[in-house]
Amino acid sequence: MQELFKKAWEKIKEAKNIVLVSHINPDGDALGSSLSLYPILKRMGKNVKVFNVTKPLPQYLDFLPNFDKVTDKLPKNVDLMISFDCGSFDRLGIDEKPPFLINIDHHISNTNYGDINIIDPKAASTSQVVFEMLKTNGVEIDEDSATCIYTALVTDTGSFQYESVNEKVFQTAAELVKCGAKPDFVAKMLFQRDRLSRLRLLAKAYDTIELCCEGKVAFVEVTKEMMEITGAIKDDTDTIVNSVRAIASVEVACMLREDDDGIKISLRSKNYADVSKVAVKYGGGGHIRAAGATIKDEFDFNKVKNMLKEDLKEIVKVEE
Template sequence: MEIYKQIWDEIKKADNILLIAHINPDGDALGSELSLYPILKRMGKKVTVFNATKPLPEYLDFLPNFDKVTNKLPKKTDLTISFDCGSFDRLGLEEKPSFLINIDHHISNTNYGDINLIEPNHASTSQVIYDILKANNIDIPADTAVCIYTALVTDTGSFQYESVNDKVFECAADLVRCGVKPDFVSKMLFQRDRLSRLRLLAKAYETIEMCCEGKVAFVEVTKEMMEITGAIKDDTDTIVNSVRALAPVEVACMLREDDEGIKISLRSKNYADVSKIAQKHGGGGHIRAAGATIKGEFDFEKVKEMLKKDLKEIV
């Protein structure tokens, strides 16, 4: 595609490049922004990998060049590339860069870049990166392959979501040929559990509330639960997915108490478009996985009643 070539032309012209992903990065965000680091360094570029979040998710600390991510912006930047971020305000930047390439796969992306490459039919932003590299005949080193593959695994729920198709598996197979060891990535992602997370799960599961004839399930995580169990934000990531796994549930919703307000995480199983609800409340995401923050609101029951009205319309 022409835009793939255009993006690589901009990269070749730039000397000082800033790679950035959304705040509170997930596997796709961090994996995508780290994926280009070794390639750009090999090209002789001065590269900064930035994320405003501190600390970064521990479960992703095995990613190559994880230690290169900084929360300090460089003094000089010719080109900024954002990854997996639907809107500019989620980048953690105060000012818009002089030239910004926006790469994403969320249909809700607001096209805030000077160049916007949004591929809603791709399973992850990292798959978009893969296609850019292939379109420009760029060799994929093992470090890059691990980042792209990890992002692909995490954003497809280990290849479980509707976004998975033949192209996703072809991409994964090629990444394995580039040096990825799937068993290693799997162990790093899924076999390094924290005791605090299991203790938090036990407390959170006690709050599960079913409604809409069992099609909707709510689960709550309070700051008190986090303090008692010693849990961190990373420990809450998979709670909503496990609640969605309940047999009758179509939509699972986790309410988590945050400094800003109540963070809502929505997951659907078969047909409900939860991205519409997230967008209604200032968030975004995918049809089957989305989220938002109800800022300034700390009453779980109030937020729950508000969401019940929304959810009844889609289940």
């Protein structure tokens, strides 16, 4: 990995026009990782742009330094593109590959679509991989970059709750605090800026909770009508599935959200079930404990639930 870090940094030093890109519908790790390199590359005199095809971007991340620099217009003049937290090229929302692409990720399912692929499945977040690359190359990490990397680490570890959290994760967090990241500020921005619309949506969504598979699986639904009535936006649905997983008997929580192109499924597990296996089956992906997919052109919640029940029964180990 050290050699890859050095090889990638040499390529970055050679390039003039650099684009930092993350996957469609970015989460904290995707945006935090890409934005962390922006001030560093600027200091190096690079012409750097941060691109994400999604519009609008998640509102809960608007406190990240240089959030307003993210554009949904892909620059034409690109020497080097660096992708973050994206398992396959098609999830970048880009039609053609650039002249050179560095692919940085921590998903084991990554398809290695880059010219240089820096994939560390043992890392708790893509931002941790970025951090190690910067350290290996002796790059100074300023407060803005540290804030982005720390935020990405917090969000992708479920606030340090997931199995991916180990001694190294806390060491990384401590070093980022030394570099200027402020845990109290990040915590307030992430967890103490709730929208009233989200709370109203939660009340309606919780009424739809259905347990199955001996209480080990919980389904929760979010319809377009619910969102219209409450004034909620897609961002407001992000943590619903996590809260449903908190039910004592539940091993896997599954949120079904009605979108324009079909039903989005978000899966979370608690102890042992690998939800990525289910997500991959339906064209999605993710982690062992957090994954998702969209079932295109399907809008019948009951039909989708019946499809998923058989798959979920398998991973939560319920006997016939």
